[in-house]
Amino acid sequence: MQIARVALDVPLHRFFDYIVPETEALSDSDLGRLVRVPFGQKSRIGIIVVLPQSSDVPVARLKSIEAVLRDIPALPADWFRLSEFCAAYYQAPLGEVMLSTLPAGLRRVAPPKARTSQRFVKPSPPQEPPELTAEQKTALAAIAEDSKGFRAYLLHGVTGSGKTEIYLRLVERSLAAGRQVLMLVPEINLTPQLESRVAARFPSAGLVSLHSELTEAARTRNWRAALEGRARIVLGTRLAIFAPLPDLGLIVVDEEHDASFKQQDGMRYSARDVAVFRARERGIPIVLGSATPSLESWANATDHRTPARYTLLTLHQRAVENSRLPLVQRIDTRPEKLQDGLSAALLLGIEKRLTRGEQSLVFLNRRGYAPVLACTNCGWISHCHRCAANLVLHLLDRRLRCHHCGFESPIPKACPTCGNQDIQPFGRGTQRLESVLAERFPQARILRVDRDSARSRKQWETLVQRIYSGDADILVGTQMLAKGHDFPKLTLVGALGADAALFASDWRAPERLFAQLMQVAGRAGRAELPGEVLIQTQFPDHPLYAALVQHDYAAFADSQLKEREEAGFPPYTFQAMLRAESPHMADALAFLATARAGPQTG
Known part of the structure; x- marks a missing residue:
């Protein structure tokens, strides 16, 4: 009699033993195979994790496996190690971790039928690689000299410095070596632009995307293409970090500082940190790119008191010839009576762009009307x-x-x-701001871009196309427009409501504000037209704004790290968060108080 130990999606820190039917004899090559098993009154999908010689449960109480899903390849050993790490580090049941990383279609008792055809991302017309700048060549050479085995690189480049081109050159190198590539982006809205660029550069590589807005069938199909090695490039959001890739040779994490890489429901994990572990476990290079790296990553690359964990590569200049970083100015709103929250300088700047046929972006990271x-x-x-x-x-x-x-x-x-x-x-939200601007500039074409106007990928792509085609004069947007986009006619960015984060209770608020403002400032003047950024503030002398004016991320990061070290905050200490949810606040607070007190003795 053969026994299989199976992982199930249940909130228990244990596996479950089942009898293997004689018609389904298993071998070690079947570890990682999906099975259908009875559990309670229903059937569930599980994963074979061990073939033990015996069971601690009496044989008479064991149930039999209903079916072994042999049409789906077994999950590889490194995927198991990744799941085990996440379960241990993030304190989650291993069965829940394993099953939650699978596409929903494969977790169903009646999974979708396998399809032999695969719809890869449709390539755009092939593109010739641009000429590299001296800084890009230096960064690529540094990675090339030490591309064997694990090494983490922090690619710190100002907005528009050509970080994506470095990614693509590294992808080309990995594909030539017969390896797969995993590219992570923080948000779904950034995938179409990068998808088309990657597909145009590598039209025959087999590019698939993995993110939550895909249909269940599409996600299952793309996940299987990755597992079977047919997809050589996988581009996705945080969930893609768990895609099984048997020939993985390179991981790229774009905008590595972004909070969207953190999963806040179910198993709470950081896809960036998991990516670093996966690269180390596989013995492959990983590139973390950002114009405003997270302070943890910056410390890993610049702390000279210990051997640097990351190799720092820096791009100081923009890659497009004649393109310069935008001029950043602080608008002191204390002596001025604002017009519906807008300063005279910002209104004048918008008016000038309308006259010149250029675009303006009014940034307010607060959607809704109020x-x-x-x-x-x-x-x-x-x-x-x-x-x-x-x-x-x-x-x-x-x-x-x-x-x-x-x-x-x-x-x-x-x-x-x-x-x-x-x-x-x-107060004001983007909807109210849109109404105010429409009344102030009735001749202008105003386009609001936030989670309410772009709820689906199709809506988002339509909005972006309108911006590219010049079918909008004034953009009113949240952080959705703050990163990853090159709008040639956008020359003015006005930032509203930034001061609230300066004195927030969250000790990460200044870091996030600086990143947000520097990213949105980087949308201005991406082409040959000069860019200008106006930040409305009641605290124009604040060091954060002074660093923004100089585009000096390093100075800001070093000062923030010094403050954190003195205050005993990460990355110099470890913190864990315990959350409680309840219909009644008193119950949640009582639970947290009991947990804080710890176990009672006696």
């Missing part, structure tokens, strides 16, 4: 009923939405507390 609805009579505020955040007013949809937990409700006709019908929006 961040809160309030009663002027009793002080009621639109708090979320499910969490501690406020409900944001979305006037066009006539809804109040929580951008934290997703709860939403209709806009009340009167104050729920006192019945006052004169409830007012306070």
